[in-house]
Structure formats: structure tokens, C-alpha cells
Amino acid sequence: MSQHVVVIGAVALGPKAAARFKRMEPGSSVTMIDREELISYGGCGIPYFVSGDISDSRALRSTSFHMVRDEAFFRDTKGVDVLTGVEALEIDRSARVVHARRLNDQTPLRLPYDKLVLAMGSTPRRLGLPGETLGGVRHVANLHDAERIRDAVAKGRVKKAVVVGAGFIGLEMAEALTDMWGVETSVVEIAPQILPRVVGPVLARMALRHLRSKGVRFHLGESVREFTGNEAGRVCGVRTDASRLEADLVIVAAGVIPNAGLARASGLDVSARGGIVVNARLQTSDARIYAGGDCVELRHLITGDPFYLPMGSLANRQGRVIGTNLAGGAAQFEGAQGSFVVKLFDKTVAGSGLTLETARTCGFDALSVLIVQPDRAHFYPTREAMTLELVFERGTRRILGIFGFGSAGDALVGRVDAVAAMLRYRPVIDDLSNLEMAYSPPFASAMDIVNSLGNLADNVLAGRNAVLGPDEFERLWNNGNGERPYFLDCREEADARQLVACAGERWHNIPQGRIRERLDEIPRDRPVVVVCNTGARSYEALVTLKESGLEDVASVQGGLAALGSLGAAP
Amino acid sequence: MSQHVVVIGAVALGPKAAARFKRMEPGSSVTMIDREELISYGGCGIPYFVSGDISDSRALRSTSFHMVRDEAFFRDTKGVDVLTGVEALEIDRSARVVHARRLNDQTPLRLPYDKLVLAMGSTPRRLGLPGETLGGVRHVANLHDAERIRDAVAKGRVKKAVVVGAGFIGLEMAEALTDMWGVETSVVEIAPQILPRVVGPVLARMALRHLRSKGVRFHLGESVREFTGNEAGRVCGVRTDASRLEADLVIVAAGVIPNAGLARASGLDVSARGGIVVNARLQTSDARIYAGGDCVELRHLITGDPFYLPMGSLANRQGRVIGTNLAGGAAQFEGAQGSFVVKLFDKTVAGSGLTLETARTCGFDALSVLIVQPDRAHFYPTREAMTLELVFERGTRRILGIFGFGSAGDALVGRVDAVAAMLRYRPVIDDLSNLEMAYSPPFASAMDIVNSLGNLADNVLAGRNAVLGPDEFERLWNNGNGERPYFLDCREEADARQLVACAGERWHNIPQGRIRERLDEIPRDRPVVVVCNTGARSYEALVTLKESGLEDVASVQGGLAALGSLGAAP
Known part of the structure; x- marks a missing residue:
């Protein structure tokens, strides 16, 4: 019972689905256009090609054993017929035919199918602004665009x-241009933070x-109004609602x-x-008709709601599911939760699940805690501080999201x-505490x-710890707000000395182990904010202060380490 | 309702339980002996102190902010009274009193308790062999032993x-002695492999x-018979059932x-x-009476059976659970699954769950697959090969264990x-395929x-892929066994050329994409063993061969990469 499958789109999901199907049903045939x-x-590799880390764009089209994945490759090694430069025009679902044409000579093509896979991907959003079609204004849609940028x-x-947009691609491109080519690069982002909706503000x-x-x-919180050009029709600047930038x-x-x-x-149903x-x-x-990758809507595994997450990794896994099902299998792709990682020069941001803001928007009574701790034993000679943020639901204690920032990527x-x-x-x-x-x-x-992150969340929920974010500090x-809290640095004197000297009289130091005997130095009529290196000792100090009857005490989560990363230390 | 808690043992679990309890019930008191x-x-840091990576043993007793955790530290910062050099002799459970004595002057001590914590840890196993008490024969029981070794x-x-024993500590000690001090080090292990019961043989x-x-x-598969000494009563050699080693x-x-x-x-109940x-x-x-850490038996989370797993990380997490419960909480420690990692010079071995052997011993109809793949995108310039092995149950498809070997530790x-x-x-x-x-x-x-590992297991279970371990190859x-399989290298000619030249006439090369047209070169009356770099192409070749009617075909999992790591390439 041989069947013929047509696949529209040959970047990530299409090839995967086609190859998987052919392995499961070698006697059937596939045409991919x-x-x-x-x-x-590998579209996600484009920034590393632009940067020069990857010297040849063919590497992005090659297998791990250095064969370029072109038409001949798919024919010989996968048994898949590929037609490039061919555009699908119409799907005649009753006749089960895709009508297409060759782009070079407009030859019409008629592609009958038993089953069809839609793997058309996505297109960079056009802003619809004046000057957007000027030379030098690029929307990175494919490898050709990447080659033109790298060449320039x-x-x-x-x-x-x-760079317009401070999401993954925008930031990776900004790094590529700055790091390897020394291009003076400005990023304009309409949101007040980078990576909006991807991580929280801290x-x-x-x-x-x-x-x-x-x-x-x-330029955060700025909106592009226009791209300005020179006489040659090439871009020379960007005007936002607040700035004029040369480019x-x-x-x-x-x-x-x-x-x-x-x-x-x-x-077909489209959301x-x-x-x-x-x-x-x-x-x-x-x-x-199957579809997957950047052209479909997914179900969010945490909220259960439909959402959109164009990621090459999801496309690959979905491609396998489609390949299996084309061959009569019953594979499932139940949804996604938005795991991501992005390298930014020497640092890394990663996460999965719902940010605090998104969780609240979705109706969760959510809160988040933040922790700073070394990535390996604190006595091990090579170690780096890592910051993690946990988003969780108050009543159910359910974990909703995990996010991190640190040096040590892996x-x-x-x-x-x-x-x-x-x-x-x-x-x-509690599952995190004992993971x-x-x-x-x-x-x-x-x-x-x-584990410490789970413990922190537990202590906050139990009211044992009262934390203040580094941004709140x-x-x-x-x-x-005109508040006058008492700032208490509970590190050892030698560690606190420098800050005591430069932060002025509002900064007080009592080592955590001395608080009990020096309680009378601490005012009882003002809020107390306790700070240490990372938030561990300030939690213990808070316990002591609360035991002594002080009620309005808070510990700065992440301590001076987090304040330092934020540029918010006194 | 203040209570008094006595804790016996002050290494890992004891201090954690004591400090957690005091934070939850500051008004109560704790005596830890x-x-x-x-x-x-941090006992797990001992090999890194012996190696010199950690210069001062105080680092293992210090907090991340460089305070030594001694009696004064526990008194001042944790509110915990500590008595060192004190041995518990007897627990009078009806009177709720621990009878102890000071080791320096034999003074008896009477320690009444409302609740008691047993955190006595473990003792290195003595072999009971002649010469085991000679000078220079060390059982690393504590920091003093480590200091003596480092000093020598x-x-x-x-x-x-x-080194007798090729488990975690034995191998870490062997690395420490060899790497930093150039000591000629031999490891004797009674089992035929290193890390027995920890990872599989490959x-x-x-x-x-x-x-x-x-x-x-x-010296694997050898059993120590005796430690030999010189006139000064110091060890000078080790005799096994097969060798004589100087030491x-x-x-x-x-x-x-x-x-x-x-x-x-x-x-009390002891297993x-x-x-x-x-x-x-x-x-x-x-x-x-609570107990945890190296002195208790745990429940295995996968088998449900009792088992023993002395790990500092488990002790710490259990300590928090005990601290919570001492204060009237209801925290649970449900068991463990044996997650581990060990650094061996530039390589790392890690895993969790049941090895194939253990799974079968526990009655699972288990099998395992092995994969080699880069740790990052194959086109990314810095990447390292990683080997993973998955142990799973045939009928239920349940994952039972994951194990790995590779360079890139994190x-x-x-x-x-x-x-x-x-x-x-x-x-x-399937959960792994879509993780x-x-x-x-x-x-x-x-x-x-x-994901690829899950896919491989799926293909093996479905009979689409038939794999051969590198050891079987x-x-x-x-x-x-006198078998004469046809060995087929399905890499491109340029990649296979060298091996074709040196492996002799038993080694045949047909690139995967050419197999269909060169089918008649392959004998139909002998088993075919297909090999490529990592096992991906050989799987595709196997699909083609099976489609052409060949039935006895197997693909070498992990390919030449795994054979190379094993030292088993032709």
C-alpha cells in the first residue's frame, strides 16, 4: 500500500518528516518542494555564521559528516525527491493535488498527494514603516539574507x-556584529526591557x-518611526520616537x-x-494534511492554552512525529513549554515555562524568588555565580517557570x-528541594x-523568610517612596568594611552571629532591610530579628551578588 | 513549647538538621556531638584537597563566605551547641537520655533529649586482610586521614x-595522586570493570x-590477599591473587x-x-528518633526496594527534612535513584537510575541503547562528542536509567x-524523544x-533498527565465535579510505547513498554489520538493506566514535 507524500517547505520540519517517513515506509515516495x-x-546558526564563528554557510546546510544537504543528498541518502525554486500556489483538497510553479520559468506543476505536509515556516515581521525597503534594511528570512549581511x-x-528588536535573534545579531566585526551596534526595543515576555525584568x-x-x-522603550535613506537609496539612519541613530x-x-x-x-483552520x-x-x-514547525500554533503544556513558539528544535521533533504518523503511526506532540537558551557574549540566559508576568496574566496567583549560588561546590577552585529565578503558584505550590542568568553556560x-x-x-x-x-x-x-531555590520558595511561602528583590532594594x-528603612549589612566586618565606608551613614553593619547581642542598635520603629552576599545569612539574620520581636524585616534575595549583577549595589 | 534536640554526628546531615530546626524553632535548643x-x-571534597586543587583543608570546613564551621560558628550563627571529641555510648530511650563521654578525659556526659537525630555516617570498609594495619595503609574516614595522605x-x-577499589573515591584518589603529584598509582578492583554496579561495561x-x-x-578482576610491610612496620607492597605491586x-x-x-x-530497627x-x-x-545520611537505608525510587546510597548530597537534603520534622513539620524524603557524577581527569562519567545489569537483576525485561552525538550543534565550532546509554523496559517502554561519558562535564x-x-x-x-x-x-x-537517544530506543523496540554494541562488534x-559477518563501512569513500587500507580485506566500503545501486556487492548468505561514524547513517543503510530483502543486518551503535573511545576500532 504505497503512498505518495508531498511536503511543502524544506528547511527543518519538512526534511525531518520526509526522511522519517521514508525510513518507516521505504516503498512509498515523497516529493518535497x-x-x-x-x-x-540550521537557521538558528545564522548569527554564528554572521559573526564568523562559522566560516562557511555551507556548514549550516551540511550533515555532521560534511555532506551538503542538497537535492542530490536527499535523493541518494534519504530517497526523497526535492524540487527547489518551486512555489506552492494552491491546494486542491478534493482532488488531492498541490498546484505549484517553478519560479525561474513559471512552469506550472501539478503534484498529486495521498498525504500532504505543510512546513512553510514563518516570515520576519515587517514593521510597515517608511524606508523599510531601503537598501541595507534586512529582515533575516533565510540563508541568502545572512550571506548578504556577512558579506557587507x-x-x-x-x-x-x-537592530530592531531585543529578542533572541536581535541580541544574537547584535553580539555577532559587535564582537567579531567591531560594528557600533544599537538595539532599539519597544518594550522597557530586553527579552520581553521571555524573562522577568531582573x-x-x-x-x-x-x-x-x-x-x-x-534604546529601550523606544518605537521606530522611520528608516532614513541617502540618495543612493541605501539606509543611513533610524528615527525612533526619542532618538535619531546613524546606520x-x-x-x-x-x-x-x-x-x-x-x-x-x-x-484549513487557522487561528x-x-x-x-x-x-x-x-x-x-x-x-x-499535517503541519508543524513555525507555521502552526501549539498548545502550552502549563496553561493548556494555544500559543506560538517558532523554534527550530520544536520543528525537528514535530517533523519526526509527522513522519511517524504519515506511515500510519500514532505519535503525539502534546505541546511545548517554551524552553530556551541564548548566549550573550560571556553570559547566558536560559529558561522554561511561564515568567511571573505571563503567569499572572494567565490567572495564576504567582510569585517568584531569586537566588545566587555557585554552580559547583563553593570550595571547588573554579566556580562561577549563577542566578536562578523560580516562578510558582502560591496555593498549590506548583512550579510554573524557571529562569537563569550566569557565566557558565552549560x-x-x-x-x-x-x-x-x-x-x-x-x-x-518540594520536588525541587529534594531533586x-x-x-x-x-x-x-x-x-x-x-535545591536551595526550592528551599527558598518554601521559606517564603511559609512566611519564614520575607524577601525583597534586588530591584526593590x-x-x-x-x-x-520616601521610606526610610534601616539597611543592615550582616556580613563579617572585614567583608562589609568597604561598603560601610563608601555607602554612607545609612549603611549599618552587624555580623549575623552578633545580632543577638547587639539588638539594641537596631531601631524598632522602622522597617529593616537585611543584606549579605547572596541572601543566605540575611535570611538567618531575619529569623533572629523576627524572634526578637521585630516584625517589618526583609532580606534582599540574591544579596550583594544580585545587586552587583544588576548594577544596583549602594 | 520549647524542646531540646540532641544530634549525634556533626559532618553533613547533623549540622543541616540542627540549623534548619533552629531556624524553624529559634526558642528551642540543640546539642550536637x-x-x-x-x-x-565537605567530605566529597577530600580528593580535591589531596590533589592540591584545594590548598587548605579549612576550605572544606568553611562557608562560602570563608568562616570556619567550628563550635563558635555554630553557637554564634546557628544557635547550636556543639561538643566535639565526644562519643555517644548508649541511648536510654525510655529515659530519653544519650550517655556519652569525652574522649580526652573519659568524663561521662548525660544528654537528655526530647528528640534525637542519628547522623553517625559510615565507616570505610576494612578488608580484614593481613597487613591492613601497617603504616601507610589508609582508609579515608575523615579529614585527618586526608591531611595525613596529602602531607605524605x-x-x-x-x-x-x-588504591584498592575502583569506585568513585578510589578513582578520584587515583587521579589526585597521579595528576598532581606524579605518584605511580595502581588501582586494584575485584570486579572485571571499574565503577562496578555504577555504570555498564561499555x-x-x-x-x-x-x-x-x-x-x-x-588490575581488574584481582583480589587483594595481603599488604606486605618493611621492618619499620610500613607498607611496601600489595599482593593480589595475580600480582605483586610495590607501594x-x-x-x-x-x-x-x-x-x-x-x-x-x-x-532500633536496622536492616x-x-x-x-x-x-x-x-x-x-x-x-x-530521626536518622539520615550514610547511616540509613533508603528506598529506591525506581524499584521501590530498600537500598544503600551514601552520598553527601542526599545527607544534606535529608538533614533539611529532619530539621523541618523536628519542628513539627511533615516533610518527606521519599527515596533516591542514585544520580552521580565523577570527574576522571579530562573526562566525566555520570548517570542516574538502574544499570542494565541491575535492572535485569531487579526483574525488569530491560535493554539498553547507546548513542554518540556532539554536545552542541554539529556546525558550532567548539563541540565535543558525548556518549549516552539509556536503559529501558521492553514492554512498558519505561525509562529505567541514563548514563553518560564525555569530555564536556557540565x-x-x-x-x-x-x-x-x-x-x-x-x-x-517517547517522553525522551519529545523532551x-x-x-x-x-x-x-x-x-x-x-531526543536522539529516545528515538534510537524507539526504533530498536519497533524492530526498525537492530543494533550491536561496540563491545559486541x-x-x-x-x-x-567463528562467525564471519560482512563488515560494511557506509561512510563516504574519502572518510573510509584510511580504514579500508589498514583493516584489510574484511572491511568493505559502500557509501550509504550508493547502497541501493551496489546491492549486488553485498553477500546475501552472511550477517551484515554496518558501521558509520556514530550510528546514524548505518541505521539508514540498515533500512535500505532490509528493504532489499536482507534480514540479518545490524548497525553498530555509536559507530566508530564509540569503537574509538573503547579502543576497539579495527
Whole structure:
């Protein structure tokens, strides 16, 4: 019972689905088409090609054993027929035919199918602004665009660049331009923080501070109004509602839009937000037609709501599910939770699940805690501080999200992945306290940072610890609301000396082990804010102060380490 | 309702339980006693102190903010009274009194308690062999022993050392002696592999090969018979059933025995294997007496059976549970699954759950698959190969264990921790195929190695892939059973050329994409063994061969990469 499958789109999901199907049903046939000539590439690698870390764009189209994935490769090694430079025009669902044309000579093509896979991906969002079609304004849609950008910077034709959008691609491109090519790069972002909706404001500010230290400029909370050009029709500047920026190159990285037009025109269900609607088997509203990757809407594993998450990794896994199901299998792709990681120069931001803001928007009575701890045993000679933020629900103690910032990329990603792996099983914070992380001093702490994070959340929920975020500390220290808390540094005298000297008379030091005997130094009519290096001793100091009858006491979570990362230390 | 708690043992669990309890009930009091003067140290750091990576043993007894955890520290910062050099002699459970004595002057002490915590840890196993009490034969029981070893090697008094036992501590000690001090070190292990019961034989051999390449010598499958001494009563050699080894220093690292004698003598339940029996609240058979850490028996989260796992990380987490419960809480420690990681020079071995052998012993119809894949996108410039082994149950598809070997420590540990975090939720291999690992080319592959591992297990279970372990390949290649399989290298000609030239006429090369057209070169009356770099192409080749009617085909899992790590390539 041989069948013929047509796949529209040959970048990530399409090839995966086609190859998997052919392995399961070698006797069947597959025709895969794509508008572009360059297919089956690792689009997430584009910033590393632009930076020069990857010297040849063919690497993004090659297997691990250095074969370029072109038409011949798919024919010989996968048994898949590929037609490049071919655009699908219409799906005749009753006749089960895709009507297409060759782009070079407009030859019409008629592609009958038993089953069809829609893998059309997404398109960078156009802003619809004046000057957006000027030369040098780039929306990075494919490998050709990446090659043009790399070519321009490599030839020294770019002195100043503006990146619109401070999401993953925008920041990775800003790093690529700044780090390897010395291009003076400014990022314009309409939201008041980088990585909006991806991480909360504290971690975003830590990452922002690092990016700025590497020379990237930022215009947050600004909205682009126009791209200005020179006589040659090339971009020379960007005007926002607050600034005028010079630019030889503009990269618009303001999100992507699912390519669902063909599906919509064919009468398939497409959501209001524009993604093709699929079930857990990744079938569209026509059971013979499957869809996945950037062109579909997914179910969020935590909220259960539909959402959109264009990620190459999801596309690959969905491609396998589709390949299995094309061959009569019953594989499921139940949804996603938004795991991510982004390298920003020497630092890394990673996370999974719901941010505090998103969790609240979704109706959760959510709160978050933040912790700073070394990534390995504190006595191990090479170690780096890592910051983790946990988002959880008050009543149920359910974990909703995990986010982190730190130097040691793999160690941070490992923690995020471990918590992320639990998320779909509805873990509570106590599961985190006892999570059995592999332990040895070169890799983890006996009480690892994820365990401590669960413990912190537990103590906050029980009312044993009252925490203040580093951003809240900053506001208090800067006397935002006219409050006059008593700031108590509970580190040892030698450690606190420098700050005592430079922070002025508002900064007081009593080592944690001396608080009980020096209680009368602490005013009982003002709020007390306790600070230490990371928040561990200030918690113990808080316990002592509360026991002595002081009620309005708070401990700064993450302590001076977090304040330092934020640039908010006194 | 103030209570008094006595804690016996002040290394890992004791201090944690005491401090947690005092934070929850500041008005209550705690007396913690220990036989030793040096308390509250990170015992897992001892090999890194012996190596010199950690210069001062005080670092192992200090907080992250460099305060030494001595009696004064516990009194001032934790409100815990500590008595060192005090040995508990008897528990009078009806009177609720611990009878103890000072070791220096034999003064008897009477310590009444409302609740009692047993945190006595474990003792290195004595082999009961002639010469075991000679000078220079060390059982590393505490920080004093570590200091003596470090002192001897630092003074150049050790030229040759023998380590008995190739478990975690034995191998870490062997690395410490070899790497930093150039001591000629031999490891004697009674089992035929290193890390017995910890990992399977293939990963063990990969690690062994690396250790040997660093100069550590091994005597596997040998049993120590005697330690021989010189006239001065110092050890000078080790005699096994097969070898005579010279040695100035012997470290016996042949496991530990729970210190449960006091509990047993007090009538508390102690298991046949010697661990104190506790419930999920970590209460002994006397509800007023808690116990945890190296002196208790735990429940295995996968098998549900009792087992023994002396790990500092578990002790810390259990300490918090006990602290909570002493204060009237209802915290639970449900068990453990055996997550571990061990650094061996430049390589790392990590894992969690049941090895194939253990799984079968426990009655599971288990099998395992092995995969080699880079730890990040294959096009990303810095990447390292990682080997993972998955143990799973045939009928239920349940994941039972995950194990790995690789260079990039944090990246490997991250994968193991992610799978480990799912284990207690009874995941099946399909959950691994779709596990949403954080993805970006510098940190992971779009289809990450854990996803590929799930896919491989799926294909093996479905009969689509038939795999041969690298050790099985080695046996076949060495003509172990007189079989004459046809060895087919399905890499591209340029990649295969060298091996074709040196492996002789038994080694055949047909690139995977050419197999269909060169089918008649392959004999149809002999088993075919297909090999590529890592096992991906050989799987595709196998699909093609099976489609053409060949039935006895197998693909070498992990390919030449695994064979290379094993030292088993042709």
C-alpha cells in the first residue's frame, strides 16, 4: 500500500518528516518542494555564521559528516525527491493535488498527494514603516539574507548598525556584529526591557548590563518611526520616537509571522493569531494534511492554552512525529513549554515555562524568588555565580517557570533543563528541594542551587523568610517612596568594611552571629532591610530579628551578588 | 513549647538538621556531638584537597563566605551547641537520655533529649586482610586521614601508591595522586570493570581507557590477599591473587559501612544490610528518633526496594527534612535513584537510575541503547562528542536509567540531570524523544542527544533498527565465535579510505547513498554489520538493506566514535 507524500517547505520540519517517513515506509515516495534554492539549513546558526564563528554557510546546510544537504543528498541518502525554486500556489483538497510553479520559468506543476505536509515556516515581521525597503534594511528570512549581511560586514562596509528588536535573534545579531566585526551596534526595543515576555525584568537587566559592558548600545522603550535613506537609496539612519541613530545596516528582528496563507486559502483552520491549527498528531482540520514547525500554533503544556513558539528544535521533533504518523503511526506532540537558551557574549540566559508576568496574566496567583549560588561546590577552585529565578503558584505550590542568568553556560542550561524536564508533571516546590541532581564538587553543590531555590520558595511561602528583590532594594535605597528603612549589612566586618565606608551613614553593619547581642542598635520603629552576599545569612539574620520581636524585616534575595549583577549595589 | 534536640554526628546531615530546626524553632535548643574535633566538612571534597586543587583543608570546613564551621560558628550563627571529641555510648530511650563521654578525659556526659537525630555516617570498609594495619595503609574516614595522605605525598614520601577499589573515591584518589603529584598509582578492583554496579561495561571501558592514557594502572578482576610491610612496620607492597605491586601508600576505598551499631544496640530497627530503617519522614522505629545520611537505608525510587546510597548530597537534603520534622513539620524524603557524577581527569562519567545489569537483576525485561552525538550543534565550532546509554523496559517502554561519558562535564551532567529529573514520574522513551531541552547552537542540537537517544530506543523496540554494541562488534571483529559477518563501512569513500587500507580485506566500503545501486556487492548468505561514524547513517543503510530483502543486518551503535573511545576500532 504505497503512498505518495508531498511536503511543502524544506528547511527543518519538512526534511525531518520526509526522511522519517521514508525510513518507516521505504516503498512509498515523497516529493518535497521549496521556494528557495538553499534548503535544509540550521537557521538558528545564522548569527554564528554572521559573526564568523562559522566560516562557511555551507556548514549550516551540511550533515555532521560534511555532506551538503542538497537535492542530490536527499535523493541518494534519504530517497526523497526535492524540487527547489518551486512555489506552492494552491491546494486542491478534493482532488488531492498541490498546484505549484517553478519560479525561474513559471512552469506550472501539478503534484498529486495521498498525504500532504505543510512546513512553510514563518516570515520576519515587517514593521510597515517608511524606508523599510531601503537598501541595507534586512529582515533575516533565510540563508541568502545572512550571506548578504556577512558579506557587507566582512568587506568593512558597515560601521554602524541598528537592530530592531531585543529578542533572541536581535541580541544574537547584535553580539555577532559587535564582537567579531567591531560594528557600533544599537538595539532599539519597544518594550522597557530586553527579552520581553521571555524573562522577568531582573534577569533582563543583568543581561542588559553585560551587553552594555561589551559595547552594545540600547534604546529601550523606544518605537521606530522611520528608516532614513541617502540618495543612493541605501539606509543611513533610524528615527525612533526619542532618538535619531546613524546606520549603514538595519536588521529588523521584530518577531516572525507564521506562513499560513496557503493553509487559510485552502480552507484549513487557522487561528486568530495566524497559526495553522493542529491536533496532538499534528493533523490539520483535514486529516490527510499535517503541519508543524513555525507555521502552526501549539498548545502550552502549563496553561493548556494555544500559543506560538517558532523554534527550530520544536520543528525537528514535530517533523519526526509527522513522519511517524504519515506511515500510519500514532505519535503525539502534546505541546511545548517554551524552553530556551541564548548566549550573550560571556553570559547566558536560559529558561522554561511561564515568567511571573505571563503567569499572572494567565490567572495564576504567582510569585517568584531569586537566588545566587555557585554552580559547583563553593570550595571547588573554579566556580562561577549563577542566578536562578523560580516562578510558582502560591496555593498549590506548583512550579510554573524557571529562569537563569550566569557565566557558565552549560552548567546553567543543565539546571534549567532539569527543572524543565519536570514541568509537565506538575511538580511542586518540594520536588525541587529534594531533586536528586548528580553531585560531585567539580559539578554541583551538595545542596545544589536548584535545591536551595526550592528551599527558598518554601521559606517564603511559609512566611519564614520575607524577601525583597534586588530591584526593590534599589528603589528603597534610592528613596523612591520616601521610606526610610534601616539597611543592615550582616556580613563579617572585614567583608562589609568597604561598603560601610563608601555607602554612607545609612549603611549599618552587624555580623549575623552578633545580632543577638547587639539588638539594641537596631531601631524598632522602622522597617529593616537585611543584606549579605547572596541572601543566605540575611535570611538567618531575619529569623533572629523576627524572634526578637521585630516584625517589618526583609532580606534582599540574591544579596550583594544580585545587586552587583544588576548594577544596583549602594 | 520549647524542646531540646540532641544530634549525634556533626559532618553533613547533623549540622543541616540542627540549623534548619533552629531556624524553624529559634526558642528551642540543640546539642550536637561528634567524636572528631574537625566537623561539618565537605567530605566529597577530600580528593580535591589531596590533589592540591584545594590548598587548605579549612576550605572544606568553611562557608562560602570563608568562616570556619567550628563550635563558635555554630553557637554564634546557628544557635547550636556543639561538643566535639565526644562519643555517644548508649541511648536510654525510655529515659530519653544519650550517655556519652569525652574522649580526652573519659568524663561521662548525660544528654537528655526530647528528640534525637542519628547522623553517625559510615565507616570505610576494612578488608580484614593481613597487613591492613601497617603504616601507610589508609582508609579515608575523615579529614585527618586526608591531611595525613596529602602531607605524605606533598613531602615526596610517596613514589608508588595502590588504591584498592575502583569506585568513585578510589578513582578520584587515583587521579589526585597521579595528576598532581606524579605518584605511580595502581588501582586494584575485584570486579572485571571499574565503577562496578555504577555504570555498564561499555562506558566503564571508555573511562578506563582514558584513565590508563593518563598513566593510572589497573588490575581488574584481582583480589587483594595481603599488604606486605618493611621492618619499620610500613607498607611496601600489595599482593593480589595475580600480582605483586610495590607501594609506599595504600588507600583502601572498598566501600563504606553504615554506622548503625548504636542504633542497633538501642533496639532500633536496622536492616539486614546494616542501615538504620527509617520512614519517609526519616523517623526510625522510635518516632522521637530521626536518622539520615550514610547511616540509613533508603528506598529506591525506581524499584521501590530498600537500598544503600551514601552520598553527601542526599545527607544534606535529608538533614533539611529532619530539621523541618523536628519542628513539627511533615516533610518527606521519599527515596533516591542514585544520580552521580565523577570527574576522571579530562573526562566525566555520570548517570542516574538502574544499570542494565541491575535492572535485569531487579526483574525488569530491560535493554539498553547507546548513542554518540556532539554536545552542541554539529556546525558550532567548539563541540565535543558525548556518549549516552539509556536503559529501558521492553514492554512498558519505561525509562529505567541514563548514563553518560564525555569530555564536556557540565554538558553531560546537564543531560543526565534532565533525564534524572523525569525518572520518578515513570517516563517512557517517547517522553525522551519529545523532551523540550533548551536549544541554541552553542549549547545543544536542534534534535538534542537525549531526543536522539529516545528515538534510537524507539526504533530498536519497533524492530526498525537492530543494533550491536561496540563491545559486541569487537568480539565479532576478533572472530570470537567463528562467525564471519560482512563488515560494511557506509561512510563516504574519502572518510573510509584510511580504514579500508589498514583493516584489510574484511572491511568493505559502500557509501550509504550508493547502497541501493551496489546491492549486488553485498553477500546475501552472511550477517551484515554496518558501521558509520556514530550510528546514524548505518541505521539508514540498515533500512535500505532490509528493504532489499536482507534480514540479518545490524548497525553498530555509536559507530566508530564509540569503537574509538573503547579502543576497539579495527
